[in-house]
Amino acid sequence: MTTPATRSRENTRARLLDAAAQVFAEVGLDGASVEAVCDRAGFTRGAFYSNFESKDELFLMLAGSVAEQRVNAVRTRVEEIAADGGLSEGCDPVELVQQIMDAGGDDRLGVMLMSEIRIRALRDQQFGAAYLAQEREMVSSIAIIITDIVSVSSLELRVPAEEAARMLMIIWEGMTVRGAMAGQDSGQLRHTSGEELGRLVQLLLAE
Amino acid sequence: MTTPATRSRENTRARLLDAAAQVFAEVGLDGASVEAVCDRAGFTRGAFYSNFESKDELFLMLAGSVAEQRVNAVRTRVEEIAADGGLSEGCDPVELVQQIMDAGGDDRLGVMLMSEIRIRALRDQQFGAAYLAQEREMVSSIAIIITDIVSVSSLELRVPAEEAARMLMIIWEGMTVRGAMAGQDSGQLRHTSGEELGRLVQLLLAE
DNA sequence: TGTATCCAATACATAGATGTATCGTAAGGT
DNA sequence: ACCTTACGATACATCTATGTATTGGATACA
Numbered sequence: 001m002t003t004p005a006t007r008s009r010e011n012t013r014a015r016l017l018d019a020a021a022q023v024f025a026e027v028g029l030d031g032a033s034v035e036a037v038c039d040r041a042g043f044t045r046g047a048f049y050s051n052f053e054s055k056d057e058l059f060l061m062l063a064g065s066v067a068e069q070r071v072n073a074v075r076t077r078v079e080e081i082a083a084d085g086g087l088s089e090g091c092d093p094v095e096l097v098q099q100i101m102d103a104g105g106d107d108r109l110g111v112m113l114m115s116e117i118r119i120r121a122l123r124d125q126q127f128g129a130a131y132l133a134q135e136r137e138m139v140s141s142i143a144i145i146i147t148d149i150v151s152v153s154s155l156e157l158r159v160p161a162e163e164a165a166r167m168l169m170i171i172w173e174g175m176t177v178r179g180a181m182a183g184q185d186s187g188q189l190r191h192t193s194g195e196e197l198g199r200l201v202q203l204l205l206a207e
Numbered sequence: 208m209t210t211p212a213t214r215s216r217e218n219t220r221a222r223l224l225d226a227a228a229q230v231f232a233e234v235g236l237d238g239a240s241v242e243a244v245c246d247r248a249g250f251t252r253g254a255f256y257s258n259f260e261s262k263d264e265l266f267l268m269l270a271g272s273v274a275e276q277r278v279n280a281v282r283t284r285v286e287e288i289a290a291d292g293g294l295s296e297g298c299d300p301v302e303l304v305q306q307i308m309d310a311g312g313d314d315r316l317g318v319m320l321m322s323e324i325r326i327r328a329l330r331d332q333q334f335g336a337a338y339l340a341q342e343r344e345m346v347s348s349i350a351i352i353i354t355d356i357v358s359v360s361s362l363e364l365r366v367p368a369e370e371a372a373r374m375l376m377i378i379w380e381g382m383t384v385r386g387a388m389a390g391q392d393s394g395q396l397r398h399t400s401g402e403e404l405g406r407l408v409q410l411l412l413a414e
Numbered sequence: 415t416g417t418a419t420c421c422a423a424t425a426c427a428t429a430g431a432t433g434t435a436t437c438g439t440a441a442g443g444t
Numbered sequence: 445a446c447c448t449t450a451c452g453a454t455a456c457a458t459c460t461a462t463g464t465a466t467t468g469g470a471t472a473c474a
Contacts, residue, residue, distance in 0.1 A: 008420095028235070028237055030238040031237040033462090034462075034463095044423055044424075045422095045424095047422050049463065050421060050423095051421090051422095054462095112330070122384070128389070131388060158409075163406060170377065170381030171374060174378075174381060178339065180329055181339055183332055196370070196373070199370060203410040204410065215450095219452080241433095242432095250453090251453050251454075252454095253453045256434080261433090
């Protein structure tokens with residue numbers, strides 16, 4: 001009953017979670033059978049029911065892990081920028097925002113998975129509350145860096161930092177979703193959504 | 208083979224489409240069985256398969272009708288405002304934008320149905336292209352009225368009208384989705400998303 | 415080497431959804 | 445009044461998914 005067994009078990013769980021992320025993104029939570037997830041992971045349903053109680057439990061764990069990753073990615077990116085002294089007076093606000101948003105990095109499948117998560121957040125009160133709470137954390141992180149950026153520049157914000165952060169996040173989300181619809185790969189995705197974000201940043205700032 | 212029979216048939220189809228809108232919004236396309244839709248409409252599956260080939264065909268028709276309604280609602284609202292001389296010099300841009308966005312009116316179920324439609328647009332290339340085309344129509348309508356508003360005022364746009372329209376639409380969408388997640392009813396939904404839109408309008412305009 | 419344990423595979427029972435084929439009935443035409 | 449047609453209900457066959465119960469096999473430990 002030492003580590004190897006446990007290690008193997010955790011590996012199995014991780015592989016199932018990975019596979020689930022892909023399959024849920026591709027065909028949706030309801031469209032994905034437990035067996036499809038297991039096939040993708042290279043297991044049978046025996047492994048699944050040995051590790052999870054239901055597809056729903058798996059989804060909740062997956063969503064929790066995705067949320068955690070996003071929040072952390074944005075926060076650490078913000079901290080990195082602050083520590084790196086990226087906030088010199090001559091820094092480019094547009095570039096910085098771009099970098100922060102990239103931290104939450106969404107490729108095509110990522111966009112689809114997030115959409116699936118949002119749908120669930122719409123249908124399930126509890127889950128929705130958790131989703132919104134997690135989003136507020138991201139907004140807080142972004143608001144902090146926005147405030148810092150503005151404080152070292154000669155510019156000023158035309159709306160409160162939190163509002164600005166929310167707008168940036170929503171526009172970014174809307175643009176990536178539409179980019180994915182148009183069949184763009186992640187590279188183009190970053191590009192087009194970046195352009196729109198740049199314009200919004202210019203709107204948010206005033207001399 | 209005169210009207211009554213046909214009329215009854217079309218009535219059946221309409222009731223099934225209505226029921227489908229509700230059920231799809233509540234539990235999603237994949238989560239909704241054909242029987243659930245029929246139950247809601249007060250029919251059996253016999254009626255369904257007599258009128259539609261599959262659940263998917265029904266969904267495509269529903270989505271088409273929803274898209275048409277939205278585009279038309281926005282366009283006619285824009286035309287009404289233009290005709291009503293609502294564009295006097297002293298008009299309130301924020302108020303006008305609010306009215307236009309309201310035309311695409313989304314209550315809680317509407318938000319959920321649109322989310323379902325967008326998910327499909329993400330998964331299906333063809334459908335996604337159609338969705339984006341329809342959205343471009345809406346953006347065009349909004350851009351027109353924005354241009355008009357600006358032209359009769361002493362203000363000017365800080366970005367191209369089409370960009371402004373897209374941003375407004377995306378922010379509006381993002382806010383209504385989040386409002387619905389928070390469990391707000393349609394009244395509150397309009398209120399909170401309206402506030403955020405107001406701020407964006409102010410950002411978009413310059414003296 | 416034997417044994418205990420843990421984990422995933424397999425087999426099975428059941429439930430639910432789909433689509434088709436058939437039937438009953440009401441309305442329209444002659 | 446009779447016949448025909450159209451539409452929705454019913455019945456059925458099939459398929460797929462789920463969850464559980466049992467089995468097999470690998471690994472750790474004595």
